[in-house]
């Protein structure tokens with residue numbers, strides 16, 4: 001386990017959400033879409049393989065991905081199950097795409113994905129005319145048949161989920177009429193930005209703090225040149241690692257700072273973290289900057305549950321930062337963390353306690369009593385259970401930087417789903 005301060009400059013891989021979408025939308029455009037900076041993690045490769053099975057040509061030439069799409073409405077019947085691995089985003093967004101096509105597909109996933117709720121997409125997509133045979137409890141493996149023509153709907157999101165929002169919008173792409181999603185709490189808006197960029201007619205209206213998104217069906221998408229910015233959710237591990245490791249002064253380059261994703265940075269600054277944005281610019285329709293992060297004495301805070309959607313994948317590593325702060329950090333409104341790759345509230349409470357932190361688990365959040373910068377004891381010879389969850393593995397690797405005897409992790413292989421070179425970058429930065 002590397003122990004030194006984090007210094008120098010590094011670049012994290014491309015944004016996972018934007019990478020999935022650039023492959024899906026490219027596969028629906030007629031002509032050649034080119035993508036640079038694509039995240040080549042297992043989750044995005046599962047999306048690519050599924051789109052190939054439905055007729056798209058996808059290949060990497062030099063540093064660039066080239067996608068020849070089939071046109072909206074042109075997806076072919078896949079001849080074998082779509083293997084989604086660990087990826088919720090692939091599964092739920094592809095369910096939306098297939099819902100608008102007259103084809104049948106079976107989805108399978110690993111042990112983690114097979115426990116995650118799909119009812120949240122089955123419900124609106126059924127209203128649009130798709131039919132489903134899912135495992136008990138609405139989980140994978142499931143087989144669905146899309147509907148073409150389908151029925152446009154107006155759907156108010158019962159959970160703050162960009163995956164559910166995107167599934168309905170993607171089903172709406174090939175459905176005559178206007179499909180409307182009402183979002184009471186804003187979630188990441190990459191689908192909206194990118195669908196517009198690919199030429200779909202899509203409107204977003206804000207009424208009384210709610211977002212109303214309308215997509216005009218039977219759209220034509222035109223091929224694009226996409227440059228994928230660095231993933232803020234991956235950058236988060238290095239930001240926290242530098243903040244909690246004495247002597248650190250690290251530059252994380254090219255980080256996407258879409259306001260629907262950047263909640264963690266605000267929370268860490270409120271805790272006293274020194275994070276400077278340099279060379280703010282726009283890449284692929286998204287705000288981006290280089291972040292200079294310096295070791296800081298952090299103070300615990302009450303995290304406003306309203307920021308949760310803009311940092312939903314960053315809570316595990318925020319909990320690590322809180323364990324090193326002075327004072328108490330409270331979090332709430334985080335029920336969604338229980339249905340990610342693992343139950344992230346329970347997994348992180350157990351993992352941090354095993355490493356020597358003082359943590360209380362509540363129904364919808366954790367309370368963490370920070371050590372004031374005192375190192376954690378470490379896990380001894382009992383490894384942390386990561387439950388096939390990349391973010392638990394990476395968060396606890398960061399916690400290892402602040403642990404006297406380091407932290408043992410049972411399985412680092414899930415890290416390859418979203419951040420294949422994480423360990424190499426950490427070794428380099430903390431050498």
Ligand SMILES: O=C(O)C1=C[C@@H](OP(=O)(O)O)[C@@H](O)[C@H](O)C1
Pocket residue numbers: 016017018088089160161162163164166188312313336
């Ligand atoms: O739309 C997306 O790309 C994602 C949405 C979020 O999931 P939910 O929509 O389930 O909150 C997030 O946790 C996931 O990593 C990626």
Ligand SMILES: C=C(OP(=O)(O)O)C(=O)O
Pocket residue numbers: 043086087088089090313340341391418
């Ligand atoms: C929740 C995540 O991804 P997914 O839902 O795509 O599995 C994540 O990457 O933290």
